[in-house]
Amino acid sequence: MVAIESLPEMTEAEVAAHAEKDSLWCIIDGVVYDLTKFADEHPGGDQVLVEQAGRDATEPFNDVGHSADAKEMAKEYAIGRLKATPGAAKAPAAQSKPAAAGGCGASFKDIMTSPTWTNFLIPTAVGILVFVLYKGVQRLL
Numbered sequence: 568m569v570a571i572e573s574l575p576e577m578t579e580a581e582v583a584a585h586a587e588k589d590s591l592w593c594i595i596d597g598v599v600y601d602l603t604k605f606a607d608e609h610p611g612g613d614q615v616l617v618e619q620a621g622r623d624a625t626e627p628f629n630d631v632g633h634s635a636d637a638k639e640m641a642k643e644y645a646i647g648r649l650k651a652t653p654g655a656a657k658a659p660a661a662q663s664k665p666a667a668a669g670g671c672g673a674s675f676k677d678i679m680t681s682p683t684w685t686n687f688l689i690p691t692a693v694g695i696l697v698f699v700l701y702k703g704v705q706r707l708l
């Protein structure tokens with residue numbers, strides 16, 4: 568596996584030229600991936616990858632909440648780094664959303680959909696439910 572930093576720089580236009588199943592590149596977090604061979608093995612199916620072919624797939628990739636294993640697996644397919652083009656809306660540095668006025672930067676939607684939130688909230692809710700059920704059963708006995 569090659570270190571990301573040593574990969575060649577590529578432009579969005581170069582990536583956009585590989586927008587089909589037979590030549591399927593996409594950008595995730597400023598790194599260019601050649602997913603042509605991976606598409607058939609992708610646990611989420613090839614269709615979702617074809618939809619993102621030739622584009623910046625950072626948002627859909629993160630929205631799925633891919634596991635650490637998936638992120639590790641991705642490194643195998645990295646072929647380049649996105650060249651920061653001035654003014655390009657999708658350049659990695661320009662991707663962070665502007666801070667909400669007076670807020671800390673994360674919108675309510677960001678917080679509600681963040682994996683940290685669901686990873687914390689769901690187990691806590693299940694824990695409370697089990698505790699309440701346990702206490703209820705104890706009272707019956």
Ligand code: HEM
Pocket residue numbers: 593600602609610611612615616619624627628631632633634635636637638640641644
């Ligand atoms: C380098 C790129 C990618 C790799 C290595 C990868 C890998 C994986 C892996 C290992 C899984 C199984 C679940 C997990 O471990 O998280 C998965 C599921 C999935 N992936 Fe990807 N993925 C990639 C890109 C994408 C992209 C660009 C999309 C676009 C939407 C996508 C959509 C999905 C979906 C919808 C699932 C199924 C989730 C589910 O059934 O719960 N993936 N992917």
